[in-house]
Amino acid sequence: MQKERPIEFKVDHHNGIPLHLQVEQLLRTLIEKPEYKEGKLLPKEVELAKMLGISRNTVRQATNKLENEKLLVRKKGVGTRVVKQTLSTKLSNWASFSEEMHSKGVEFVNYQINVSWTEADQEVAAALQIEEGREVLRMERLRGLDKGPFVNFISFFHPRIGLTGKEDFSRHLYEILERDYATIPSVSKEQINAIPATRKLAELLDVKTGSPLLFRRRLVCDPGDRPIEYNLGYYRADSFTYEIDIKR
Amino acid sequence: MQKERPIEFKVDHHNGIPLHLQVEQLLRTLIEKPEYKEGKLLPKEVELAKMLGISRNTVRQATNKLENEKLLVRKKGVGTRVVKQTLSTKLSNWASFSEEMHSKGVEFVNYQINVSWTEADQEVAAALQIEEGREVLRMERLRGLDKGPFVNFISFFHPRIGLTGKEDFSRHLYEILERDYATIPSVSKEQINAIPATRKLAELLDVKTGSPLLFRRRLVCDPGDRPIEYNLGYYRADSFTYEIDIKR
DNA sequence: CGGTTAAATATGTAGGAACATTGGGATATA
DNA sequence: TATATCCCAATGTTCCTACATATTTAACCG
DSSP states (O other): OOOOOOOOOOOOTTSSSOHHHHHHHHHHHHTTSHHHHTTOBOOOHHHHHHHHTSOHHHHHHHHHHHHHTTSEEEETTTEEEEOOOOHHHHTSSOOOHHHHHHHTTOOOEEEEEEEEEEEOOHHHHHHHTOOTTOEEEEEEEEEEETTEEEEEEEEEEOGGGOOOSOSOTTSOHHHHHHHHHOOOOOEEEEEEEEEEOOHHHHHHHTOOTTOEEEEEEEEEEOTTOOEEEEEEEEEETTTOOEEEEEEO | OOOOOOOOOOOOTTSSSOHHHHHHHHHHHHTTSHHHHTTOBOOOHHHHHHHHTSOHHHHHHHHHHHHHTTSEEEETTTEEEEOOOOHHHHTOSOOOHHHHHHHTTOOOEEEEEEEEEEEOOHHHHHHHTOOTTOEEEEEEEEEEETTEEEEEEEEEEOGGGOOOSOSOTTSOHHHHHHHHHOOOOOEEEEEEEEEEOOHHHHHHHTOOTTOEEEEEEEEEEOTTOOEEEEEEEEEETTTOOEEEEEEO
């Protein structure tokens, strides 16, 4: 458990970091607090400005940005409140496997977890935007329901994250990243394809060699578009359908 | 060809619409122009402000928003330029098959087109939200590149649209819908799966029976969420990968 | 007591000004 | 000619002020 420490409402006028960025960061920390996550009103603009010894404009620069990110909602005459993060808004379009399953009320099981450090091959290096041959953490997980595994995941994590390989990977992956490594998955670039099962995959997923698998390759990035995880997923097509709601 | 009309650089100070919104709209129109789409520099802030008779702050309010939408990129000491729209950013999330192919500079071919009226079975009726047994227009198209077909589409159209079956379906489908039937495809719910090729599909797509196909089922709706088209697509997995960029 | 009105409160809009920082081009120097 | 330097131009940051507009609250009156 983290030590609960009150947030210091102050900024440094002389460290060269733009004030509005400092305020932005301050607010980001603030709205992480459970009391705010439930839609609490933020301190009013003028108050914040006075507290921090800056102008209201600067406060608004920060809140503007956060409003654009849809973290805040402002209402004239009322105030600025934190957007209630429902599950569906949070992962508006995509979800991690755990969450996907969990939200459907399905209990999933990790059948195998293998974590190791390997050298990034050309494909992984290109995806994570690192040099070929650099050491990266590789995790392979065989997952599914109690009636048997139906997906095999292989993940490669960007060294920047700082994962050691000793983490408890039976926990939700993105929970680990967000909570312990302050890394927020935000964007996912995906490629989906159908492939015949290799002998190894067929064995793992208990299907016949050559039977169709859904192959889902995705790159998960943080809000700054920096790669976090390169993930390869092999799904038994008879037990998994990929669903998307796309709005343009 | 459209009549090329110069954009009027002015705002109305007395119509109640916030100036920054007017500027935003103005810039949106401006950056639609081909010369800007290629990354041209926008008029400088002070100039714009002077031209429009408003303050630089107000101009920045507008450009800030557009920058957040990633339509503009600002660079200190240089200026503000329009983001070059790459293919993937443009059809940010999805595109019709024609657009997909066309935008990649690939010429596609219709190998077969079969149009007929059939009774909606349970699946089609449920998707289009009509009564089972109602007559719907069914279109089956085998498409691909000059080296051979690689996808078989089966579409069912909602009777509301008013398609007769006599249309020239060698044209772009969504062009027909938008132009002649004032029907704008807007939302697409998709399901993706991998299936083994049936004998019929194997024959059409020139693959072995049982080899993996990417099966993409989608429901295209209008902006009011009313179903337009229920579409089943069977892709040769060796020549097609489904790509998505998902932002949350 | 209920409904109307007015005041207090919060954000929204708009303007002005000053100085900082960055990038690029012009100029001067070796 | 090549390189270093300086200056200018453009956006970035930050402050100030004033008034507009939407919401809620409180006061008021029939």
